[in-house]
Amino acid sequence: MKFYSTKNKKKAYSFREAVIKGLPEDNGLFMPERFPQLSESFFEEIKELSIAEIAYRVILPYVSEDIPEADLKLICDKAFNFEVPLVNVKKDFYSMELYHGPTMAFKDFGARFMAGCLGYFSKDSDKEVNILAATSGDTGGAVAAGFYKTPGVSVTILYPKGKVSELQERQLTTLGENISAVEIDGTFDDCQKLVKKAFLDEELNARVNLSSANSINVARLLPQSVYYFYAWSRLASEDRKIAFAVPSGNFGNITGGLFAKMMGLKVENFIAATNLNKIVPDYLKQGQFMPKPSIQTVSNAMDVGNPSNFDRLMSIFNKNWQLARQVVKGYYYTDEETLEAIGHVYRKYGYILDPHGAVGYKALTTYMDGRPSVTGVLLETAHPIKFADHVEESIGKKLEEPEGIKDLYSRNIDKIPMKNSYDKFKEYLIEKATVEG
Numbered sequence: 276m277k278f279y280s281t282k283n284k285k286k287a288y289s290f291r292e293a294v295i296k297g298l299p300e301d302n303g304l305f306m307p308e309r310f311p312q313l314s315e316s317f318f319e320e321i322k323e324l325s326i327a328e329i330a331y332r333v334i335l336p337y338v339s340e341d342i343p344e345a346d347l348k349l350i351c352d353k354a355f356n357f358e359v360p361l362v363n364v365k366k367d368f369y370s371m372e373l374y375h376g377p378t379m380a381f382k383d384f385g386a387r388f389m390a391g392c393l394g395y396f397s398k399d400s401d402k403e404v405n406i407l408a409a410t411s412g413d414t415g416g417a418v419a420a421g422f423y424k425t426p427g428v429s430v431t432i433l434y435p436k437g438k439v440s441e442l443q444e445r446q447l448t449t450l451g452e453n454i455s456a457v458e459i460d461g462t463f464d465d466c467q468k469l470v471k472k473a474f475l476d477e478e479l480n481a482r483v484n485l486s487s488a489n490s491i492n493v494a495r496l497l498p499q500s501v502y503y504f505y506a507w508s509r510l511a512s513e514d515r516k517i518a519f520a521v522p523s524g525n526f527g528n529i530t531g532g533l534f535a536k537m538m539g540l541k542v543e544n545f546i547a548a549t550n551l552n553k554i555v556p557d558y559l560k561q562g563q564f565m566p567k568p569s570i571q572t573v574s575n576a577m578d579v580g581n582p583s584n585f586d587r588l589m590s591i592f593n594k595n596w597q598l599a600r601q602v603v604k605g606y607y608y609t610d611e612e613t614l615e616a617i618g619h620v621y622r623k624y625g626y627i628l629d630p631h632g633a634v635g636y637k638a639l640t641t642y643m644d645g646r647p648s649v650t651g652v653l654l655e656t657a658h659p660i661k662f663a664d665h666v667e668e669s670i671g672k673k674l675e676e677p678e679g680i681k682d683l684y685s686r687n688i689d690k691i692p693m694k695n696s697y698d699k700f701k702e703y704l705i706e707k708a709t710v711e712g
């Protein structure tokens with residue numbers, strides 16, 4: 276399988292090249308040349324397969340020229356080695372909890388899979404790979420944990436000062452080893468711009484071997500299509516259609532779902548659920564894509580004013596707005612509605628949502644009204660404990676602390692504070708690469 280830039284269909288890249296590069300030179304995004312079609316027998320057998328086995332079957336056609344089958348199996352077993360409960364919240368409504376990995380967010384799947392791929396690729400290379408990732412909260416922790424101590428890989432994470440939770444900051448800044456955290460005096464969009472600029476800087480790229488671990492990397496994207504197959508295999512039947520609600524920011528997770536659909540998975544609709552950063556719901560409504568500065572909300576992993584996967588959505592739908600809005604339904608909610616939903620769901624059903632999941636809950640509930648033959652699956656993207664303040668206030672009681680958390684608070688924080696300046700950032704990257712040599 277070859278990969279192409281969304282901006283240039285002529286130049287082909289291998290999976291390996293696409294993963295290591297992260298972004299094509301032309302500032303587009305990598306897309307597969309086609310979507311492999313899964314066989315009917317796959318959809319019959321899938322009910323018996325574990326999620327790691329599903330991952331292996333779904334991802335193999337994209338990577339088979341670059342990763343031997345046995346290695347891919349190992350990578351999938353490692354990336355998909357925690358449980359994915361499908362919790363029945365209310366009638367025909369399931370919460371797929373994607374947060375049982377090491378950093379308690381769905382991004383663990385993508386980060387762990389990508390780390391596995393880069394670990395495999397770096398086996399026969401003596402050049403160190405420098406991963407850059409901007410985070411609005413969860414990406415950074417997942418990438419840091421996923422790549423921690425991966426040989427041949429050094430990681431730099433940028434995060435906006437004062438705009439991630441204390442827990443998230445600790446997940447970024449307490450590992451050390453091959454992980455560095457840079458605290459930018461600016462917004463998440465500023466962080467993302469610095470990273471984008473670094474990738475387009477020819478002089479820098481000649482000196483430092485840069486790669487991206489943001490949701491724009493294809494190795495992050497492919498594993499994010501796997502759990503859609505998994506949920507379908509456990510919940511679909513002759514007379515039940517499946518719709519997925521996806522709390523969205525950069526729209527990588529929902530793009531993973533659309534990949535699954537393009538490979539043959541029968542999905543009635545995808546629900547794009549956002550907070551007031553409603554760029555995509557607005558696009559679906561009006562047909563115009565209008566990026567804006569991001570607005571800070573309680574579901575901060577979705578505070579994105581210029582969703583980085585939008586070009587991929589356009590590529591999947593051939594820039595056809597009518598088609599896009601047939602498949603993807605957009606909804607957005609305020610902080611007040613989000614927090615109210617957390618309290619409501621807890622009191623009525625005894626289930627605890629995090630703020631991102633709560634946005635998705637509201638969207639899916641609205642969508643399902645009047646669609647009795649649809650089973651709804653909410654992608655619960657983060658553990659409620661990651662947003663303990665808001666959640667505890669909404670449900671009126673303390674949350675239980677999962678094990679891994681207590682340990683985080685006993686470690687030292689190590690971060691590099693930096694102005695929002697590309698020159699400073701570049702200087703830092705060159706210095707770091709020189710020191711590590």
Ligand SMILES: *Cc1c(COP(=O)(O)O)cnc(C)c1O
Nearest residue numbers: 413524525526527528576656657
């Ligand atoms: C990253 C994140 C999202 C948004 O995912 P995208 O792939 O960027 O759309 C939603 N919820 C949580 C908890 C996240 O960490």
